[in-house]
Amino acid sequence: RIETHESITAYGREALVEASNMAESHGYEVLHGIVDSLWLKGPLENSDAFVSEVNASLNLTLSREGVYRWIVFLPSRRDGIGALNRYYGLMETGELKTRGIFLRRHDTPPLVKDMQKEMLNxxxxxxxxxxxxxxVPRALEVARRYASLVKSGSAPPQSLVISRRVAKGMDDYSVLTDTAAALDVLNREGFQAEPGQKVQFVLTDAKSKIPWKRVALKEQVESSTEYDVRAYLEWVARGAENLLSPWADVDKIRRQIAR
Known part of the structure; x- marks a missing residue:
């Protein structure tokens, strides 16, 4: 199975390289490529000829998905190089395409998702x-507004719920992570979450080593629940950075939002 996967992956890479070369021969600049997709910049009138050549030469079924007004390929947090699976862009049809941003992640608190929606709008x-x-400055102002809400202590606690998928049993955690703390609290309430299931919680004191001080389960959260302001300012800062890091100074974002 591994050998088959590696063979398919190698063929995909080879086809992507050949298709990229063909694109350049038709006058396109290759902006990005991932698995089965290419993003090109160039004359629309050449697209039919390019698609026909790729399909005939590589025995593929390539089609033009659409035209973007603009698209953003986001850098990796590790090395600053463009990540293969993180981008967002607006198509000529008005449809917004997104992949790999916080808005698409299952663990992102609703407040941060709402913030990114407003920024993208x-x-x-x-x-x-x-x-x-x-x-970009107006989008950053949206993030500042959400940061002010968090700092004030008046963000609705239910909008701060983090969802995490359980990867292992509670006894298998050697370090008290947020997930491990939530599992511990859940166990004390007489329940268990099996690997593959989700636990949902709000951070109340992210640095505490005592599980029930560190998190409150979603079911325990009330309007009066106090949350860890610094932890959620970090979420807001990362959410803003997630969209704007190619243009806005990341350190400046953190100075203005996370402190």
């Missing part, structure tokens, strides 16, 4: 790359 007012850049 601001950015999607842009008709092209130039007007996109003009809207």
């Amino acid at each position: 601001v950015l999607c007012e842009a008709e092209n790359a130039g007007s996109f850049l003009e809207r």
Whole structure:
């Protein structure tokens, strides 16, 4: 099975390289490529000829998905190089395509998802790359507003719920992570979560080594539940960084939001 997977992957890489070379011969600049997709910049009138050549030469069924007004390929947090599976862009049809951003992750608190939705709404007012850049400061202002809400202590606790999928049993955790703390509290309440299931909680004191002080289960959260302000400011900062890091200074974002 591993050998089959490696063979398919190798063939996919080879096909991607050949298709990229063909694209350049048709006058396109290759912006990005991943598994079965290419993002190209160039003349639309050449697209039919390019697609036909790829399909005939590589025995593939390639089609043009659409045209973007603008697209953002986000850098990896580790090395700053463009990640293969993190991008967002606005198509000519008005549809927003997203992949790998916090809005798409299952563990992101609703407050941070709402923030990214608002930020993207601001950015999607842009008709092209130039007007996109003009809207970056406004998108950052949205993040500042959410940070102010968190700092004030008045963010609705239910909007701060984090969902984590359980990877192993409680006894298998050697370090008290947030997930391990939630499992411990759940166990004390007489319940268990099996690997593959989700636990949902709010961080009340993220640095505490005592599970029931560190987290409150979603079912325990009330409107009066006090949350860890610093921990959620970090979530807001990372959510803003997740969308804007190619243009906004990451350290500046953290100075303005996370402290």
